Amino acid sequence: MSIGILTSGGDCPGLNAVIRGAVLKGITQHDLEFVGFKNGWKGVVDGDTVPLGRPQVMGISKQGGTIIGTSRTNPFEGDGGPENIAAMMADQGIDSLIAIGGEGTLAAAKRLTDAGINIVGVPKTVDNDLSATDYTFGFDTAVQIATEAMDRLRTTGDSHGRCMVAEVMGRHVGWIALHSGMAAGAHAILIPERKTSMDEITEWVRAAADRGRAPLIVVAEGFKLDSMDDAHSERGLDAFGRPRLGGIGDILAPEIEARTGIETRSTTLGHIQRGGTPSAYDRVLATRYGMAAVDAVLEQRWGRMVALRGTQIVHVPFEDALGRLKTVPQSRYDEAAVLFG
Numbered sequence: 485m486s487i488g489i490l491t492s493g494g495d496c497p498g499l500n501a502v503i504r505g506a507v508l509k510g511i512t513q514h515d516l517e518f519v520g521f522k523n524g525w526k527g528v529v530d531g532d533t534v535p536l537g538r539p540q541v542m543g544i545s546k547q548g549g550t551i552i553g554t555s556r557t558n559p560f561e562g563d564g565g566p567e568n569i570a571a572m573m574a575d576q577g578i579d580s581l582i583a584i585g586g587e588g589t590l591a592a593a594k595r596l597t598d599a600g601i602n603i604v605g606v607p608k609t610v611d612n613d614l615s616a617t618d619y620t621f622g623f624d625t626a627v628q629i630a631t632e633a634m635d636r637l638r639t640t641g642d643s644h645g646r647c648m649v650a651e652v653m654g655r656h657v658g659w660i661a662l663h664s665g666m667a668a669g670a671h672a673i674l675i676p677e678r679k680t681s682m683d684e685i686t687e688w689v690r691a692a693a694d695r696g697r698a699p700l701i702v703v704a705e706g707f708k709l710d711s712m713d714d715a716h717s718e719r720g721l722d723a724f725g726r727p728r729l730g731g732i733g734d735i736l737a738p739e740i741e742a743r744t745g746i747e748t749r750s751t752t753l754g755h756i757q758r759g760g761t762p763s764a765y766d767r768v769l770a771t772r773y774g775m776a777a778v779d780a781v782l783e784q785r786w787g788r789m790v791a792l793r794g795t796q797i798v799h800v801p802f803e804d805a806l807g808r809l810k811t812v813p814q815s816r817y818d819e820a821a822v823l824f825g
């Protein structure tokens with residue numbers, strides 16, 4: 485039996501560990517064969533594959549990115565669509581697909597599964613915004629990177645008596661901001677789930693400065709001030725036509741400086757959070773996901789994705805992960821807010 489693996493959507497540390505986990509389990513335990521589709525759904529649409537055997541996956545679980553590439557291609561556009569994909573798979577002797585991606589990739593996978601293609605999903609995203617799984621791999625690494633960056637921002641902020649604003653990823657949800665902000669001891673955490681006024685932010689900055697601290701503010705890219713209807717975007721659209729976010733920190737910093745008189749600097753961490761070596765936690769989670777995805781293929785659990793519940797890997801229908809994002813609950817924000825200011 486031959487299985488095709490694809491990675492789609494934004495890359496994320498741990499993708500290679502999923503590929504390795506799936507391939508090693510499949511070839512050592514079940515005599516399966518694997519190919520990788522190059523660049524996400526693009527490779528599926530084009531029938532563009534590379535062999536995935538032991539030599540290709542050797543030592544890759546510690547490597548960032550994805551060895552088979554990724555894209556934000558829609559498999560229903562261009563030469564895509566279920567009939568063409570089914571014909572390509574039959575032609576290449578590929579029985580099923582393991583699709584590793586976020587909610588967009590899984591939405592596409594669901595539509596293809598409904599049209600008769602055999603697909604099992606693996607959830608990925610640094611944002612940790614997928615429902616039906618406790619954690620996605622990549623999140624822990626992103627939090628680690630953001631925390632280390634904030635620790636560094638604090639020493640330079642302390643030296644100059646400046647307010648430092650750190651902008652982290654998080655298009656719709658503030659999980660990276662919440663966790664890294666709490667870990668780094670930020671004086672305010674601004675997340676997309678909670679609109680906030682400049683007055684509130686100014687108060688937190690002043691309170692920290694009054695105690696002799698150099699204020700550290702963490703803001704998720706999707707955060708909105710109470711005066712804003714949409715998240716700040718000045719970088720055009722992505723391949724799927726959505727606004728590219730980023731830059732809210734640069735909006736907040738001069739405003740904070742003008743209101744408090746405290747010199748303020750902003751740093752946007754951007755794609756640094758998605759690059760490089762995955763944490764040990766993410767490598768383990770990703771490897772377990774990859775192995776469980778092979779089990780799911782053998783059990784013909786089409787239209788389902790592997791997920792983490794507590795410490796157990798389970799299977800859930802795609803629709804459980806779609807439609808509703810896993811946002812930061814009010815209680816988690818309130819818990820963190822006790823430490824603001």
Ligand SMILES: Nc1ncnc2c1ncn2[C@@H]1O[C@H](COP(=O)(O)OP(=O)(O)OP(=O)(O)O)[C@@H](O)[C@H]1O
Binds near residue numbers: 556558588592595608
């Ligand atoms: N409902 C859909 N039907 C068909 N294709 C879709 C659908 N939703 C998304 N896609 C395609 O899947 C691609 C991957 O989705 P998206 O760009 O949101 O990444 P993702 O898998 O959610 O990962 P990320 O965490 O980076 O957002 C999209 O760019 C788009 O081309």
Ligand SMILES: O=P(O)(O)OC[C@H]1O[C@](O)(CO)[C@@H](O)[C@@H]1O
Binds near residue numbers: 729
């Ligand atoms: O620059 P790219 O790769 O299009 O993606 C950026 C987006 O991807 C994510 O990293 C993950 O969904 C978001 O936080 C961010 O808005």
Ligand SMILES: [Mg+2]
Binds near residue numbers: 586587588589
């Ligand atoms: Mg997405």
